[in-house]
Amino acid sequence: MNIIEINKLTKYYGKARGIIDVSFNVKKGEIFGFIGPNGAGKSTTIRTLLSLIYPTSGSAKIFGKHIIKDGPEIRKEIGYLPSEIFYYDKMKVKDLLKYSASFYKKDCTKRMYELADIMELDLTRRIEDLSYGNKKKVGIVQGLLHEPKLLMLDEPTSGLDPFMQKKFFDLVVEENKKGTTVLFSSHILAEVQQLCNRVAIIKEGSIVKIEDIKKLQEDHYKKIIIKGKDLDVKKFNIPEVKELVKNNNELSFFYNGDINKIIQTIGSGIIKDILILDPSLEEIFIHYYK
Amino acid sequence: MNVIKRELRAHLKALIIWSICIFIMIMLSMSEFSVYYNNPELAAILDTMPKAMLKAFSINSANLTTVSGYVSILSIYFYIMLGIHAVLLGSSIISKEERDKTAEFLYTLPTSRQKIITGKLVAAVINCLILLGVTCLAVIVAILKYEPGETFFAFLKLNMLSIFFIQMIFLSIGMLMASIIKRYKKSGSISVSILLGTYILSVGISFSDKIEFMKYITPFKYFEPLYLLNENKMEGVYIIISSILILICLIGTFYFYPRRDLRI
Numbered sequence: 001m002n003i004i005e006i007n008k009l010t011k012y013y014g015k016a017r018g019i020i021d022v023s024f025n026v027k028k029g030e031i032f033g034f035i036g037p038n039g040a041g042k043s044t045t046i047r048t049l050l051s052l053i054y055p056t057s058g059s060a061k062i063f064g065k066h067i068i069k070d071g072p073e074i075r076k077e078i079g080y081l082p083s084e085i086f087y088y089d090k091m092k093v094k095d096l097l098k099y100s101a102s103f104y105k106k107d108c109t110k111r112m113y114e115l116a117d118i119m120e121l122d123l124t125r126r127i128e129d130l131s132y133g134n135k136k137k138v139g140i141v142q143g144l145l146h147e148p149k150l151l152m153l154d155e156p157t158s159g160l161d162p163f164m165q166k167k168f169f170d171l172v173v174e175e176n177k178k179g180t181t182v183l184f185s186s187h188i189l190a191e192v193q194q195l196c197n198r199v200a201i202i203k204e205g206s207i208v209k210i211e212d213i214k215k216l217q218e219d220h221y222k223k224i225i226i227k228g229k230d231l232d233v234k235k236f237n238i239p240e241v242k243e244l245v246k247n248n249n250e251l252s253f254f255y256n257g258d259i260n261k262i263i264q265t266i267g268s269g270i271i272k273d274i275l276i277l278d279p280s281l282e283e284i285f286i287h288y289y290k
Numbered sequence: 291m292n293v294i295k296r297e298l299r300a301h302l303k304a305l306i307i308w309s310i311c312i313f314i315m316i317m318l319s320m321s322e323f324s325v326y327y328n329n330p331e332l333a334a335i336l337d338t339m340p341k342a343m344l345k346a347f348s349i350n351s352a353n354l355t356t357v358s359g360y361v362s363i364l365s366i367y368f369y370i371m372l373g374i375h376a377v378l379l380g381s382s383i384i385s386k387e388e389r390d391k392t393a394e395f396l397y398t399l400p401t402s403r404q405k406i407i408t409g410k411l412v413a414a415v416i417n418c419l420i421l422l423g424v425t426c427l428a429v430i431v432a433i434l435k436y437e438p439g440e441t442f443f444a445f446l447k448l449n450m451l452s453i454f455f456i457q458m459i460f461l462s463i464g465m466l467m468a469s470i471i472k473r474y475k476k477s478g479s480i481s482v483s484i485l486l487g488t489y490i491l492s493v494g495i496s497f498s499d500k501i502e503f504m505k506y507i508t509p510f511k512y513f514e515p516l517y518l519l520n521e522n523k524m525e526g527v528y529i530i531i532s533s534i535l536i537l538i539c540l541i542g543t544f545y546f547y548p549r550r551d552l553r554i
Contacts, residue, residue, distance in 0.1 A: 013551075050398045053551040076400040082554075086391035088300070102292040103399040142395075 001028045003150055003181040004049065008058035011044055018044040019205045021058070026183055031176055033196030033213065034185040041205040042185040043083060046154050050080060062150065076104065079148035083155040083185075085139040089128035093138055096127060097145060104146040115141040118167060132159040140168060144175065151175065151182045157191060169195060222259070223283065225252045226266060227273040235265060254279060293409025297383060298416060305417050308375055309424040315371070316364070316425065320432035323360045327436065330355070345496045357438045358445045361429060362515035365449055368425055369456045369510055373485050376418050376457040380464025381481040383410045384547065385474040393552045403548040411465070411540070418457040426450050445519055452513030452524065455532045459509045460485055462539030469547035506531060 004026035011018035019041035026032040036042055047053050049060055051071040060067045062074045087096050097116075101108040116123055119137040130138065136159045143151065151172065157165050172195065176182055186192050192199060193213060201208045221242075231251050236244055240257035249272075255262050266274065326332055333355055336344065354360060384407065387393040397403060429446065463484060468477040492510035495501055505511040512528035 047394075047554070052394060052397055052554065054549065072400050072402045072405075074400075075398060078398070078400075080398045082394045084391070087395060088390070088392060090300075099292060099296060100395075100399065103401055 002026065002061075002064075003028050004032075004060070004062050004183065005064075006045070006049075006058075006060040009045065009048060009055050009060055010057045011041075011048055011053065012056045017041075017205045018053075018056075019048075019202075022202070022205075022207050023058075024200045024207060024210050026181060028181055029176070029179060030197045031172070031182040031184055031195050033192035033199035034183060034202065035187060035189065035192050035199055036202035037187050040202045042187075042202060043154055044205075045202070046080075046152055046183070046185060049152070050075070050078070076146075077149040079143035079146065079151045081139050081143040081151070081153045081156050083158065085135040087127045087135070087138065089126070091127050092123070093121065093125055093127065093130070094123040096138065097123070097142055100142050101145055106146065108145040108147075111147060112141065112145045115144055115171075118171060119164070133161065133164065136160055137164070140171070144171070149180060151180055152185075153182065154185045155187065156184070157186070157188065165191075221254045221256050221279050223252070223275075223277040223279040224255050224262065224266075225250060225275040225277070226271055227251075228271040230270060238265070254283075291409070293406050294413045294416075297410055297413030301379070301383070301413065301417055304379075305420060308421055312371060312421065312425055313428045315367075316428040317432055319364055319367075320360075320429070323357075323436075326354050326360065327357075328355060342497050357433055357436050358442045358519055361433070361442075361446065361449065362519045365452070365515035365518075366510070368449075368453050369513075370485075370489060372418070372421060372425065372453055373456050373460045373509075374482060375421055376414075377460035377464040377481045377485050378478060379414050379417060380461040381468045381477045382464075383414050384465050384468035384543070385477050388474045388553050391554055394554050397552060404544055407465075407543065407547055414461055414465075415458075418454070418461060422450060422454055422457065425453065441522075444522060448513075448518045448522070448524060449515065452515075452518065455513060455529070456509055458536050459532055459539075462536045462543070465543045466539040466546075469543045469550065472553075474553065509535075 002025040004024075006023055006025070009022045010020050022041070022045055034042055034045070044053070048055050049062065049067055051068055054068065063077065065074050067074065091099070097112050101112060115121075119140055121134070121137045121141060125134075127135070127138070136156075140156070143153075153172070156168065160168060169191070172182060172184075182195075184192065184196055196213050198210065198212050200210045227250050229249055231246070231249070233244065233246050233251065236251065236253060240255055240262070242254045242256070244251070244253040336354060354363065382389075387396050396406060426446070433442070460481075464477075464481040467481045467484070468474060471477045471480060488508040489510050491501075491504060492508040495505055495508070495511060509532065512532055513524055518524065
């Protein structure tokens, strides 16, 4: 069952590109990574899903309901953590959280204290006195206190120290085990790798690839490093080879194709050493952005 | 309900400051009245001044020396002050969520934008009513020692009702501007410009009969204090125009704001 269904969602800000023909589905119970550099359109996609902005064309459904028409109803079950947190400066943390909770038709008090406890958040302070990281904590508590069925996290870890980051990840995983679906946007690949089942890669407003995180690492590309004297670069100029770099007595490249063919190609040279590796997600990622 | 409470609290400080300013302003200007009260010599001086100028400031010799007359002269300043309050309130109560970037919090809560701006509208109207109450109270307190009669209170009632109309007109204009102007930072200054522009127009109309037909587009001409004082009623046509204007602005707000791309 799909929790999020996005169909050719396009958003232009006047003439400026936001996102173009973005389509992907997020299944129930998965942690779906959404990666791309700043300005690629991650936040635009998420804000469109939340009806903060409206699509130029295309449509999307959450819980099988229309994002605009059924917006208020959908949002009952969504927890949203924006990349930058802004609240009413003069309010106390507790009042802000209670205000937020008052929009959900259930008692969130218990969960609010639990979460504040986990995130070590002081509820008595004013929003304006909080550091960036502490505001983020308020955001996490606010996003989770109504026990949502779908979590939308937009670059959630910025501003959190590694210790809090781990606590937060544990929290997300715990929620996920309870059945919460997670859309996790990030430009930090390690954290996506750590948490997500599937990822969508977005580049300049368009989805480049949607794949299982394992498949993304296992399939397709191998990173090959050959060491030896007088290596012939020319013979590696075949379509399957990408990112060919020659460095003194070392050749490195990414290979996507029949492994026998490349073994044959390499075999006819003078080789001292050979390494065939699974590329890291970082390397795959960089590749998609070339 | 939660939005109304939140907005009332958020605007409490500003409301208190406005109330104190209005109260002091009224007290000061009423204390000046003791000079004019029952002073026929002053009335004689006024008679020598150019008619147009007096008209522009809604003054004539008959009214400066009576309680009702004096309050009627002050009325135009009530219109401007409470109008500015209302137009700024209307504009900021809508645009502040984008200005303070809290829109991303408020409008991702499980409620519609219509419901939130309804709450904001109610809170703004309550704010306007409180400020109007303070104005009314200040006038009564300041005037009490002159032992005003029934005619004064009849006029005061009409006067306050007129101010309320002015407030609602400018409140709704402010809200509409904040809803349709893409650059939310400008909505406040544009709203105030509309208010000052219409005021200047109303002064211009007093000077020149040629542009008298424009009286329908400036709210400051709708409830002229002298008319209220002399006729002891409001002009029906302006009540209708005002109501339509308020309605159009509010419908516009409720139509455009929910369809707006929020700037975050």
